[in-house]
Amino acid sequence: MTQHIFTLHDxxxxxxxxxxxxxxxxxxxxxxxxxxxxLEVLSDLLIDTKNRAERPVxxxxxxxxxxxxxxxxxxxxxxxxxxxLTTDSLPPLPDSPFAPDEELLREYCAALNILLLxxxxxxxxxxxxxxxxxxxxxxxxxALTTPCFxxxxxxxx
Numbered sequence: 742m743t744q745h746i747f748t749l750h751d752x753x754x755x756x757x758x759x760x761x762x763x764x765x766x767x768x769x770x771x772x773x774x775x776x777x778x779x780l781e782v783l784s785d786l787l788i789d790t791k792n793r794a795e796r797p798v799x800x801x802x803x804x805x806x807x808x809x810x811x812x813x814x815x816x817x818x819x820x821x822x823x824x825x826l827t828t829d830s831l832p833p834l835p836d837s838p839f840a841p842d843e844e845l846l847r848e849y850c851a852a853l854n855i856l857l858l859x860x861x862x863x864x865x866x867x868x869x870x871x872x873x874x875x876x877x878x879x880x881x882x883x884a885l886t887t888p889c890f891x892x893x894x895x896x897x898x
Contacts, residue, residue, distance in 0.1 A: 763802070766809050773813045774822040777885040780806050784878035787871060793860060796867065800858040803878075807851045814843060828888040839880075846881040850874060 765771045765779065783806065787799045818826070841849070853874040857867060 763805060766805060770819065771809075771813070772816060772818050772822055773810055773885055774818065774826070776806050776810045776813060777882045780810070780878055781882045784875050784882075788875045790871070793864065793867075796871065797858050797860045800854050803854050803874075804851065804858060807847055807854060810847055811844075811851075814847070823890065826886070826888045827890040827892050829892050831888065831891060843881065843884050846877060846884065850877050850881060853877065 765775055780803065783799060783803045787796070787803065790796050790799060817823075853870055856862065857870055857874065860867075862870065
C-alpha cells in the first residue's frame with residue numbers, strides 16, 4: 742500500500758498545487774485505495790490543527806481528495822490493491838445502525854468539509870464538526886480499505 746508522509750508545513754507551502762500533497766491526484770495509477778490512505782493522513786492533520794487559520798488549508802486538501810474519490814469509486818482497482826483487499830473469508834458485517842455506503846459517506850464528508858472550509862462557524866461548533874468529519878473519514882477509509890473480495894471469485898473490471 743502507498744505510504745504518505747507530509748505535514749501541515751507541506752500543505753501550507755506557498756505553491757498552490759504542492760506535488761507532495763496533491764501529486765497523486767494527477768496520476769492515472771492512483772485508485773480509490775490510494776485516495777483513502779491520503780484522506781486518512783489528512784484527517785489526522787485536521788484533528789491536530791491548533792488554530793482557525795490551519796483548518797481551511799487542510800479542508801481544501803480534503804476537498805480535493807473527496808472530489809477525486811467521487812470519480813474513482815467505480816474505477817477498477819490496481820492489481821496490488823485488489824490482491825490486498827482479497828481474502829479467503831470475509832469478516833461478518835458489523836451490526837450497526839449506521840451503515841451508509843461509501844458514496845453516501847463521501848457525500849457526508851464533503852458536506853461537512855464545505856462547512857468547515859467556510860471558517861465562519863463559532864469555534865466550539867467548528868471543533869465539534871471537525872471531530873465528526875474526522876470520525877466519518879475514518880469510517881470511509883475503513884470501508885474502502887477493508888477486504889471485500891473472496892479469493893477464487895471472478896473479479897469484474
